[in-house]
Amino acid sequence: MYIIAGLGNPSKQYEGTRHNVGFDTIDYLAEKYQIPSSGLKHKALYGKGVIAGKKVLLVKPMTYMNLSGESVAELVSYYKANPDDELIVIYDDINLEPGSIRIRKKGSAGGHNGIKSIIGCTGTQNFKRIRIGVGEKPKGWDLADFVLGRFSKEDRKLVDEAIEHAADALKMILQDDINGAMNQYNRKMPDPHKDDAEGNFVI
Template sequence: MNPAGAPGPDISRPSSDAPSPPEDADGSRLKLVLGLGNPGREYDATRHNVGWWVMDRFAYDHGLAAFERRGQRLETAGTIGGREIRLVKPRTYVNRSGLALAELRQTAGFETARDLLVVADDTNLDVGRIRFRPGGGAGGHKGLRSVTTVLGTRTYARLRIGVGLAPPGTDLSAWVLSAMPEEDEDVVVALLPELSRAVGVWAEEGVEVAMNRFNR
């Protein structure tokens, strides 16, 4: 997703060298944001890739380096509020998103309930609706189901972005792997600055504050 608007190649400003952030009083120094989506240009503009759109916008807004390939993921990192924040795009395809997280759990040393945010599309929400949750079910989203399976818990924050309900009789897989109509895409693109801010609020102030400020 081009952070300036239309779906397309990732474009991020280069990051500056920064010292490692100090540990917080609670021992945490890392916030991890996992944006769900599929690799490949053919998927750039699809409903299932709005999580990647948010990753690109946040990276752009905060001057992070371009995403780099690391194993089964694309990754970039920076600091916000004195903490390291790491943005991750799985390269495993949405239905196997948890595999990328399995790699990270071996090295990141984060506390899932507090330090992980998963950003995903939601076909149960109208286009443009935003919903933070501190945990819960997958709601039919196979990417969230994969993450839950790998973690062994449903207690992790998620930011769900409405992409609209599939019309009656429409195959759900075909729906999420298709591009949105221009008017719907425009709604989501216009939300990207707010969604970027929402991720920052989650990182600095937690999911409860983010829920109160952004859910609608």
């Protein structure tokens, strides 16, 4: 059983915010693979299904971002999952442009409080993760205000495309091809805000 956890904040006021792209990805996966919600358990909304021939648990922790690890650790324990092999976390990254994703086999929290909580509660940082770019915080902005804000129409379109790419990357990971997913998706994406003299994207 693979636990696929998308991070975000519960309640309607946070829907569509930068910090909730993990939730958005879980919703997209649930619709794409017709995985119905099974309700609330272990402080998370969850649904059981199959992706790429593998049994999965799609999870949205309802603990708020900073306490995501409480829910994820409970699920790991209940399902006797090995987080190093069977946990995949999807979340926002302000160090990536909207439209970009990055796949990692393991790593530090990188300043993300949700990941910091998961590492602290599970006792490992060796779980796989898919990071979805939400763009860099503008100078002078408060970080919380930025990540809890919503995308421009242009950036929302790019992020929706990135969520589709994240779903495709997840399928590859579940097919034991994380290296292939990294090779395909960890390349630098064009910056949509920077064009060359002929109007083409500059990479």
